[in-house]
Amino acid sequence: MDNSVKDKIRKLLTQVIQKREELHSQSEPLKNLVISRPKKKEWGDLSTNLPFVLSRQTHLSNHQVGQVLREELKSCRLFSRVEFVSPGFLNFFLSSFYLQETLKGIVAEKGEFTRFSLGENRKVQVEFVSANPTGPLHIGHGRAAAFGDSMANILEKVGYQVEREYLVNDVGGQIQRLARSVIARLRELEGKSFELPKDGYQGAYLVDIAGKLREKLGKQLSQEKDEKSFLEMVANFTIEEILKWIREDLREFGVSFDLWFSESELHRSNELLQAISYLKEKGYTYMEDGALWFKTSSILEAEEDRVLRRSNGEYTYFASDVAYHLNKLKRGFYQVIDIWGADHIGYVPRMKAVAQALGYPRGALRMIIYQLVTLKRGGQKVSASTRSGEFIPLKEVVREVGKDAARFFFISRTGDSHLDFDLDLAKKQTPENPVFYIQYAHARICSIMKKAREKGIELDDLLGANLDLLRTSEEKTLMVQLALLPDQIKEAAENLEPHHLAGFLEEMAGQFHYFYTRHRVISENRDLTLARLFLVEAVRIAIADVFQILGISAPQEM
RNA sequence: GCGCCUGUAGUUCAGUGGAUAGAAUGUCGGCCUCCGGAGCCGAAGGUCGCAGGUUCGAAUCCUGCCAGGCGCGCCA
Incomplete structure (x- = not known):
């Protein structure tokens, strides 16, 4: 540690x-x-x-x-x-002394070697993905999922207690549009005339849901006379079905959440009203044109004031987000981290102003913005829009290129940069594809260890290895790289930048392959063999350790 | 028009104010008696978008332009 x-x-x-x-x-x-x-x-x-x-x-x-x-x-x-x-x-x-201590530390402690007490066991929350339950996850959500989950793992590694949360936006106009779109599909199935709402969801995936809905609730629906209840029944069913997809997609992607928080809960529990009246008491609101406004400008001069409650009496999404963030902040986290796509960039100053108005210190709420993803296939860009139904589902990408390649690609560059996701490259099982290159190094080491066992050398024998025998520059390079791994992880946590770990792995895999082609690990010289096996085992542990953080598998063979 | 992000090799991208700007890929040329060739080596390839400024020192910080992305709702 x-x-x-x-x-x-x-x-x-x-x-x-x-x-x-x-x-x-x-x-x-x-x-x-x-x-x-x-x-x-x-x-x-x-x-x-x-x-x-x-x-x-x-x-x-x-x-x-x-x-x-x-x-x-x-x-x-x-x-x-x-x-x-x-x-x-x-x-x-x-010094050799220090490098040898590092090797011994890694082999003895495994993943514990790269752990830090930095977080002092404080609770941190990471909220990510939080895709609207209006359709399957697409490629952009994949970046959020990979980034958020890796970030959470890194923070755990350096000593924070991390809670992963998904906010389900199950309220508002989008849900109405979603339900009306399903109803149109329902009519389509019944052979009646139908028209998809122009502002609705055009994707064919709603046909499946309409079919299931008819099968399960057809009778109840036909007896329901009240239009509002009818709509609500359809909406609830649809949201549940879509959430099932989302959970399943995330599971396949190796991502799970500690809490799925429903926006509607804030309405039911009255927390929304409480949050708003709290802002009112503090003097951060005013009435104008029949609407209730939040004085963003009183905290951030450049910001415009925003509506909390419309003139028709309904609360805006902004209002529920105020309540949601108050709810989160009140739970006693040392830090609340929101991971948002670039399309929410304008929202950041607003929410920070809210946190401040609610009386929380500046650092309590942290937003990370990641830029959007462009998907490329055959050199062609593919656009992504849930509403138009033209998008590549995350599930499809994961099945096509594999979870490991997808996760690696998503976190391999800074969130500040646009990501060009090249499907053709990610799919390749050749060294052009960095994730296979690194996994191959791991598998190769496993193969060497297996060979060693066949020759009667067990892991325990390594403990007696004389590490003074590791003298070549190739060995030295690997040892230095290993010695720097803890810093690499610590810095990734401090800057919330997991992409450095991807680069570190590529570099180390390269160093390993280079070493491997120049020196035999298993040779007639038993002492040297033991020392090199020790080194190579440390490299293997390091690769597996970082892969574990990134949610990528470390295969024994390929 | 305003705000945030980006502009670095043909391409995709790294690069805490530091030393001669790096990698992968692509192109060209090499390496398999031998632990996994799904690997390795070499070469070529750059006005770090442009112009100023700050200082011992700038791809990095500041200002102004240019180009691209995303936002700028009583949508979510």
């Missing part, structure tokens, strides 16, 4: 600054301190810009600061070498 190399180095640097008077300064030297991975091997395994930073704050030159730091650190057993390089970098070469 808490195996961050960077934290260890940061601590050492802090100690040196405290110890050496000439390095003292008024400002906080570590604020601008960066410890990063240099671009070139000869610049060490890790490097810091601290000489730059400190020289600005003291009367010393980059060079002088660097030499002082080097003197103090060069005998640390964390490093084999510490070098100052002009113009102002301090480069660290990790």
